[in-house]
Amino acid sequence: MRYLEGFYTGWLVLKAHKLRSFLTMLGIIIGTGGVIxxxxxxxxxxxxxxxxxxxxxxxSTFNVRRVNWIQLDxxxxxxxxxxxxxxxxxxxxxxxxxxSVESASPEMGAGVRLESVGGSKGAQMIATSPxxxxxxxxxxxxxxxxEESDTSLWSKVAVIGAEVAKDLFGGIDPIGQxxxx
Numbered sequence: 314m315r316y317l318e319g320f321y322t323g324w325l326v327l328k329a330h331k332l333r334s335f336l337t338m339l340g341i342i343i344g345t346g347g348v349i350x351x352x353x354x355x356x357x358x359x360x361x362x363x364x365x366x367x368x369x370x371x372x373s374t375f376n377v378r379r380v381n382w383i384q385l386d387x388x389x390x391x392x393x394x395x396x397x398x399x400x401x402x403x404x405x406x407x408x409x410x411x412x413s414v415e416s417a418s419p420e421m422g423a424g425v426r427l428e429s430v431g432g433s434k435g436a437q438m439i440a441t442s443p444x445x446x447x448x449x450x451x452x453x454x455x456x457x458x459x460e461e462s463d464t465s466l467w468s469k470v471a472v473i474g475a476e477v478a479k480d481l482f483g484g485i486d487p488i489g490q491x492x493x494x
Contacts, residue, residue, distance in 0.1 A: 367450050374448060376420070418444040425494040429481040436477050438494065456488045 327334045383393050399419075407417050422439040439445075446458040454475055463470050471492055478487040 369449060416444045416448055418442045418448055420445065427477065427481060428493045429490060431482040431485060432480055434477055434480040436473075455486075 377399060379393065379395065379398055381393055382390050384390050401419065404417050404419055407414055418441055420439055420441050422437055425436060425438045427434050427436050427438075441459070442464055443459045443461055446452075451458070453472065455478075456472075458472055459470065462468070473481070473487065473492070481487070481492065482490060
């Protein structure tokens with residue numbers, strides 16, 4: 314019985330102070346909506362960031378590289394005197410003898426100026442293997458990615474992005490075309 318009396322009293326107070334009740338409900342609605350919107354925005358941003366990280370191999374990948382410059386104890390930067398590099402034999406051994414490694418791919422890059430019949434463009438060139446596509450989780454929009462036969466036969470093939478293809482070839486189909494650096 315007390316519960317019904319409490320609800321009835323509350324209803325009478327809400328009815329007597331309509332503006333105060335409306336403003337209170339409006340504040341609650343705006344506050345709740347703001348919290349939900351902020352959480353949704355944060356989750357969306359997290360998903361975008363994770364998708365971008367997946368494009369470069371995800372959170373379970375790591376790179377091993379030899380730096381060209383090293384900093385000495387006194388703060389000076391000097392060329393790295395080491396001549397040690399990982400080789401393709403090292404890569405093969407890593408894949409064979411490291412059971413936790415799903416795949417490994419070499420990567421060597423340089424900035425180049427590409428030219429074709431349709432134009433020229435500065436780009437980053439990366440020499441790699443077919444496993445690179447799997448590690449980076451990439452898909453070719455047109456044509457195909459590198460295959461084992463390309464690397465074993467030292468074929469003169471290239472995978473280019475859509476922006477590079479557009480700048481170098483315009484509306485021409487880039488498959489089978491020649492690129493010079």
